[in-house]
Amino acid sequence: MAEQEAQEIIKKAIEGDMDAFRLIVLKNQAFAYSVSYRFLGNAEDSEDVVQEAFIRLWKNMARYKPEIKLTTWLYRIVVNLCLDLLKSTYQRQRKIQVSEEYAANNSVSSDASVLANELNGFILMAANDLTPKQKAVFILRDLEDLPVEEVCDILSISAGNLKSNLYYARQRMSAKLKMYYQTTDKITMI
Amino acid sequence: MNRCEFEKRIYLYRELTSVEKEITDVHIAQCQSCSELATRVFQEQNLISNIGSSKFSVKNSQQLTQRIMNSIERAEKSTSGFNGLITFLDSLFVRYAFSALSILLITFFYMEQQHEGHKAQTINKIEVNHGSILNTSSFLKAHQKRREDKEKTISASRYSYNRSERIVKTL
CATH class of the missing domain: 1.20.5 (Single alpha-helices involved in coiled-coils or other helix-helix interfaces)
Structure with a gap:
């Protein structure tokens, strides 16, 4: 029933109904923001990417094919925008500020939350050292927990390519986490 | 299968088929180093999964939605004039009108060319009969x-x- 309703909203949006598209934005902007934040590490750029992604989605709604999930299409746009932004020199300069901005924006009171936030920031920083494709695969599969098929669709890669990138990404992240726990002596967290 | 291939399987355990998982489990139970690696990797993956479950949320969700909708409306307004022209040009009447005009132009040019050809032929004939440039007689x-x-x-x-x-x- 919910699926039918969603299809109805998409159909109305394709016909140019702004209110229907607003519902699509409300439903999907949180996920789109979360993905772009994990890629870029700062709120300002992430909001810009989300905004641009929805504008592109609106402009291309007429080309939407029901056999592809709308969310898959949206995430593909978000990921491509993020990867393009990461390639730019501006973003390479911003990488350094990520952890500081994350710490400032996520100040919490309890010790557990502090540790969780610190680890979250560390994972974001560590993921910056992965190649763009490894980073994309790691974020979508391990952090966002999307199915293998959907990740392959979003990134337009084969399952073999995904596994290969995922293996190297997990290996590198594992090495980084090992170092993190050795230097900060937080083995109790695991 | 050598150790290195099992190492890869341990890292990709979530993506393995049930048969592959069974074979890997048997090996892990027998091999000390793979068992240690599996314990560490599975713990790390649990930790990453927990971190992933806490999503980053927009500070002001309503404001972002409004910003998106405003920019879409602006983009729509700027392209509406152009779109109107495209819609007009794309209409069936305009298409037929352009087709008819094209046929008329092609016919006109064809007739014009035929007329010019006839003129040129007449001039050639005159030159052959009365011309003095190449006529030596x-x-x-x-x-x-x-x-x-x-x-x-x-x-x-x-x-x-x-x-x-x-x-x-x-x-």
Whole structure:
């Protein structure tokens, strides 16, 4: 029933109904923001990417094919925008500020939350050292927990390519986490 | 299967098929180093999964939605004039009108070309019949006539000279 309703909203949006598209934005902007934040590490750029992604989605709604999930299409746009932004020199300069901005924006009171936030920031920083494709695969599969098929669709890669990138990404992240726990002596967290 | 291939399988355990998982589990149970690696990797993956479950949320969700919708409305307004023109040009009436105009133009150019071709042919015919550039027969005729006239003049003058010479002699 919910699926039918969603299809109805998409159909109305394709016909140019702004209110229907607003519902699509409300439903999907949180996920789109979360993905772009994990890629870029700062709120300002992430909001810009989300905004641009929805504008592109609106402009291309007429080309939407029901056999592809709308969310898959949206995430593909978000990921491509993020990867393009990461390639730019501006973003390479911003990488350094990520952890500081994350710490400032996520100040919490309890010790557990502090540790969780610190680890979250560390994972974001560590993921910056992965190649763009490894980073994309790691974020979508391990952090966002999307199915293998959907990740392959979003990134337009084969399952073999995904596994290969995922293996190297997990290996590198594992090495980084090992170092993190050795230097900060937080083995109790695991 | 060597250790390295099992190491790869441990890292990709979530993506393995049930058969592959069974084979890997059997190996992990028998191999000390793979068992240690599996314990560490599975713990790390749990930790990453927990971190992933806490999503980053927009500070002001409503504001972002409004910002997105405003920018879409602005983009729509700027393209509406252009879109109107495209819609008009895309209409069936305009399409038929353009097709008819194209056919008319093609017919006009074809007829014009045919007319020009006929004109050119006539000019060529005239040049073949009366032209003096490449027609040598007219030149030869004129040349022969000039030569005959010249010879006549020479013979006439020679006659008058001989006559005057004879008169002088008789005197």
